[in-house]
Amino acid sequence: MTTPRLLVDGLLRAAAATPDKAAIIAGAETCTYEQLGDRAARLAAYLVARGVAPGDRVAVYLDNGWQCAAAVYGVLLAGGVFVVINPQTKTDKLHFMLADCGAVGLITDRHLARQYEPAVADLPALRTIMSFGTGAATGEQPLVVDAGRVLADEAPLTRPVPREPADLAALIYTSGSTGEPKGVMQSQGSMVFAAHSIIEYLQLATEDRILVVLPMAFDYGLYQLLMSVFKGATLVVERSFAFPGQIYEVMKQQRVTVVPGVPTVFATMQASLRKAALEFPDVRLVTNTAAALYPSLLPALGELFPNARICKMYGLTECKRVSYLDPDLLADHPSSVGVAIPGTWVSLHNADGSPTRPGEPGILHVHGPHIMIGYWNRPEATARMLRIDAETGERVLVAQDLFTQDEDGLLYFVGRSDDIIKTRGEKVSPVEVENVLCRLDAVAEAAVIGLPDEHLGEQIRAYVVRSAGAELTEAALRRHCAAHLENFMVPQSIVFVEALPRTGNNKIDKKLLVAWSNEDG
Numbered sequence: 001m002t003t004p005r006l007l008v009d010g011l012l013r014a015a016a017a018t019p020d021k022a023a024i025i026a027g028a029e030t031c032t033y034e035q036l037g038d039r040a041a042r043l044a045a046y047l048v049a050r051g052v053a054p055g056d057r058v059a060v061y062l063d064n065g066w067q068c069a070a071a072v073y074g075v076l077l078a079g080g081v082f083v084v085i086n087p088q089t090k091t092d093k094l095h096f097m098l099a100d101c102g103a104v105g106l107i108t109d110r111h112l113a114r115q116y117e118p119a120v121a122d123l124p125a126l127r128t129i130m131s132f133g134t135g136a137a138t139g140e141q142p143l144v145v146d147a148g149r150v151l152a153d154e155a156p157l158t159r160p161v162p163r164e165p166a167d168l169a170a171l172i173y174t175s176g177s178t179g180e181p182k183g184v185m186q187s188q189g190s191m192v193f194a195a196h197s198i199i200e201y202l203q204l205a206t207e208d209r210i211l212v213v214l215p216m217a218f219d220y221g222l223y224q225l226l227m228s229v230f231k232g233a234t235l236v237v238e239r240s241f242a243f244p245g246q247i248y249e250v251m252k253q254q255r256v257t258v259v260p261g262v263p264t265v266f267a268t269m270q271a272s273l274r275k276a277a278l279e280f281p282d283v284r285l286v287t288n289t290a291a292a293l294y295p296s297l298l299p300a301l302g303e304l305f306p307n308a309r310i311c312k313m314y315g316l317t318e319c320k321r322v323s324y325l326d327p328d329l330l331a332d333h334p335s336s337v338g339v340a341i342p343g344t345w346v347s348l349h350n351a352d353g354s355p356t357r358p359g360e361p362g363i364l365h366v367h368g369p370h371i372m373i374g375y376w377n378r379p380e381a382t383a384r385m386l387r388i389d390a391e392t393g394e395r396v397l398v399a400q401d402l403f404t405q406d407e408d409g410l411l412y413f414v415g416r417s418d419d420i421i422k423t424r425g426e427k428v429s430p431v432e433v434e435n436v437l438c439r440l441d442a443v444a445e446a447a448v449i450g451l452p453d454e455h456l457g458e459q460i461r462a463y464v465v466r467s468a469g470a471e472l473t474e475a476a477l478r479r480h481c482a483a484h485l486e487n488f489m490v491p492q493s494i495v496f497v498e499a500l501p502r503t504g505n506n507k508i509d510k511k512l513l514v515a516w517s518n519e520d521g
Contacts, residue, residue: 008076024066026237031066032431041156043074050128055081061085063239071107079161083171086217088486094119165189174317175429182300183376194320195226197341208233210258213241235270251506262425264292267455270300289313289426295334318372337412343369369393403508421425424488436484442470447508462491
């Protein structure tokens with residue numbers, strides 16, 4: 001079977017070959033491949049009728065479910081560029097993303113109206129909003145149409161709007177060190193290549209039933225959808241891992257075979273195992289990325305998934321995936337993240353660009369067809385992350401992370417060379433959290449750092465200086481953060497201090513804050 005050229009090819013092929021097979025199981029709802037293709041085509045027809053042209057951006061602001069999947073493929077069938085936004089995203093950040101990418105459309109759900117209705121004000125490019133849920137069309141928001149009515153009344157698009165592999169397919173927003181999210185531009189070709197490279201080394205099969213509890217706005221969650229559709233497999237979708245007991249039952253009932261997770265998920269499962277017997281013998285593959293899988297979790301994973309191979313991976317939104325560790329090597333190399341994914345290669349370099357020796361720390365450079373086009377409207381940030389190979393003329397991703405590589409070519413993560421915190425598998429900009437903290441008049445100054453955490457990857461700690469005479473409690477500060485930040489961005493610990501330490505040039509000394517944290521545990 002030839003590799004598809006475009007992302008929609010997977011859905012068209014699966015809908016024709018196995019129309020009655022379950023594409024997505026979400027709670028009590030099952031969506032077959034025929035239904036998924038039909039729903040996506042109807043959404044696409046409406047978008048085209050509303051003037052969405054090839055390359056136009058359409059935001060998808062939905063919980064995990066068949067609706068999100070249909071929206072992603074609907075945008076692609078219409079020739080648009082999909083922008084999946086985490087449904088936890090609050091109004092201000094949502095408005096920024098919609099304005100930044102110049103979204104002409106928004107596909108969302110009525111239960112998110114409290115956030116999206118104020119966010120869509122003053123967006124001249126926005127032409128239409130499709131909203132799932134009862135009472136989706138409102139007089140207060142004339143752009144809104146009921147997505148359910150679109151699915152019922154709109155004739156499906158008969159053929160996809162033509163696109164090419166080099167064309168932009170998606171903007172995936174990731175936190176930046178400046179505090180403003182950056183849209184990673186991925187082409188049709190780069191995403192198709194990455195999906196099939198991962199399918200190859202994971203040996204995913206048509207018979208697999210893949211669990212996804214991670215938001216599809218997170219590329220780890222998104223690619224479970226893309227890979228499942230390319231293989232014609234079944235995706236078992238949950239909105240989150242908030243109610244693990246319910247998910248355990250779903251995993252057993254649906255006989256899930258593949259479990260992608262992050263350390264936070266596996267730590268929760270480990271805690272459940274300590275309370276009662278828990279085992280999933282149908283699972284044949286467990287994958288981990290986004291944060292290091294601590295060796296202390298491995299015994300529990302062995303008990304939970306007695307028949308599974310465990311695959312550690314490392315990746316960046318800017319190239320989707322960098323490396324994977326063959327499960328057969330896990331016992332002997334538990335701290336490695338493996339080798340470059342098929343069809344790509346990596347190299348390590350010193351700050352001056354010279355190659356490093358085996359065992360010597362160096363900046364990771366990633367080579368291959370999966371490299372991003374760049375950051376949307378961020379030429380300076382793009383120039384920092386991308387280089388052009390003098391010999392091949394191809395883009396090279398300079399990952400800004402430090403690694404070592406042993407004689408066998410196995411990679412070992414050393415540390416981050418930027419300020420970004422990785423917690424619960426998500427990227428968090430300290431600046432973004434600091435800006436929210438400092439919106440309160442009672443906060444004179446704030447500094448946010450990441451601290452190593454066995455379960456979270458890193459935990460977020462905020463050091464806060466109260467304004468003179470202000471009475472501010474930790475509980476009040478947490479409520480403020482929860483109102484303006486996604487859940488995973490809310491600090492796990494808040495420390496009130498009289499003053500923040502400074503460097504010689506009067507900048508906040510975050511290295512000293514880390515030292516303070518180490519001293520007080």
